[in-house]
Amino acid sequence: MFNKVLTKINGFLAKDLGIDLGTANVVIYEKGSGIKLNQPSTVALLNNGGSSVPYLFGDVAKSMIGRSPANIKIVRPMKDGAIADFYVVEEMIRYFVSEVMGGWKLTRPNLVICVPYDSTITERIALQEAALKAGAKDVFLVFEPIVAAIGANLPIGDHSGSMVIDIGGGTSEIAVISLSGIVTGKSLKIAGDKFTDAIIKYVKTKFNLLIGLSTAEMTKEKIGSAYVSKNEPERSITITGRDIATGIPKSIEIREEDITIAISDLIVELVRAVKDVLDSVPPELSSDIHERGIILTGGSSQIRNLDKVLSDIIDCPVFLAQTPLLCVAKGLGKILDNFNLYSNVLFKQF
Ligand SMILES: Nc1ncnc2c1ncn2[C@@H]1O[C@H](COP(=O)(O)OP(=O)(O)OP(=O)(O)O)[C@@H](O)[C@H]1O
Ligand SMILES: [Mg+2]
Structure with a gap:
């Protein structure tokens, strides 16, 4: 009872x-x-001699990256x-x-x-x-x-085709959707994390400077760009890292164009994957997509001018969703x- x-x-x-x-x-x-x-x-794991135990989560754990003592490990379990x-x-x-x-x-x-x-x-x-x-x-x-397509208000149940590219932290998902299902698509392991890693590598090679994950991510989010347009004022920021030669902290000014160069190979791979998917779309849906355009969602779709680069190369309208991170x-x-x-x-x- x-x-x-x-x-x-x-x-x-x-x-x-x-x-x-x-x-x-x-x-x-x-x-x-x-x-x-x-x-x-993000999760902070505490190790007190035995096994590691998850004990802090989210914002608090992320704020400890690069600053935690030896018995605390910061991980991303996905x-x-x-x-x-x-x-x-x-x-x-x-x-x-x-x-x-x-x-x-x-x-x-x-x-x-x-x-x-x-x-x-x-x-x-x-x-x-x-x-x-x-x-x-x-x-x-x-x-x-x-x-992501539902969140971007695409009519996924229609028999006409919709195309969405969700560029997150770990994956970029490219999908053509019709009648509530995925007709064709591709999932790439190229997204925000790879952009961040590429920035760390670039700064190390060009400026002889070691920067941490948080600095690289902040740089990407502030001045990340897929293409530097002469019509927009170029952005730059000052970042601090450890000089590889002297071992002491050093600050440099990094420009938007540096980020464009750092991530260019990854952008090329992403564009190629989008082209591959477009090439495999049945002709009936292809015209719908060219008419309606492609919607970008996910946090990394906010890289400046990524929509323009994609649109220019694949010759199809590309739009950034509203609030891509929350789509x-x-x-x-x-x-x-x-x-x-x-x-x-x-x-x-x-
Ligand atoms: N303004 C910005 N410019 C460039 N990148 C950004 C910006 N804001 C957030 N990002 C990046 O977006 C990524 C997070 O996006 P999102 O939350 O959509 O990913 P996720 O859903 O966690 O990952 P996935 O879907 O791949 O599992 C991070 O790599 C972050 O650095
Ligand atoms: Mg996601």
Whole structure:
């Protein structure tokens, strides 16, 4: 009897959450309420002689990068859109979900989590299991480019084609969508993390300067550019690192053009992949895409002039979505808030 009542209460109180569990950021949308959490997918592990235990998450953990003592390790448990460390991901989901739920243990949420289009069955099952072990009542999966397209207000259910490129931290997902499914697509492991690494390498070679991950990421976000236009004032910033020759701190001025050079090979690879996908689109959908244009989502789509470079080379209109960093979470919100309309995009992996 008591169990029955508890089940009823639990069902009544259960929250449905959409989780954009990204390589760089976790964003959680609560059904009927909105975005409730937006934090880096970064975890601090504490090692006191035995095994490492996750103990700080998100912003606090990220602020410790490059500054933590030897017994604290800062990790990102998601890599290229998939789980790199099962236990840490489970703990991270548990922590972030309980932040949204107010730590109330009586209710267990239903979760909708997005996965990369080319994720393996094993990776999807691992994610489902991590979410269930973290305390979810039920878990549904959905492909990230489909959610990004929903978040960018593309008519994914139409029989006309829509194309979206979601450039995140670990992956760039290129997808052509029609009738609520992916017709053709590609998932590349070239995105924000690779741009950041390329900047570190470039600064080391050109300026003989070692810079940390946070400095490189900040540089990319402030003056990152795929192409320097003469019509826009060129941006530059001063950054500090360790001089390789002397070992002492040194500051240099780095210009937008430096970043363009640093990431140029990666941009070329990205453009080539977009062209490949476009070449494989059935002719009926190809004209829809050229008419409607391609939508860019994800944090790394904000690299200045990336839309222009893509549009010039592939000869097709390219638009940057509004709030690219939140597009996937907004898409998850639309699915949860209009469940009957979008439930056909959800699946479970067995
Ligand atoms: N203004 C900006 N210019 C360039 N890059 C940016 C900007 N703002 C954020 N980024 C980059 O966007 C990336 C994070 O984007 P996003 O949150 O969409 O990724 P994610 O969803 O966590 O990753 P993935 O989908 O690949 O698993 C980071 O690499 C970050 O440095
Ligand atoms: Mg993402």
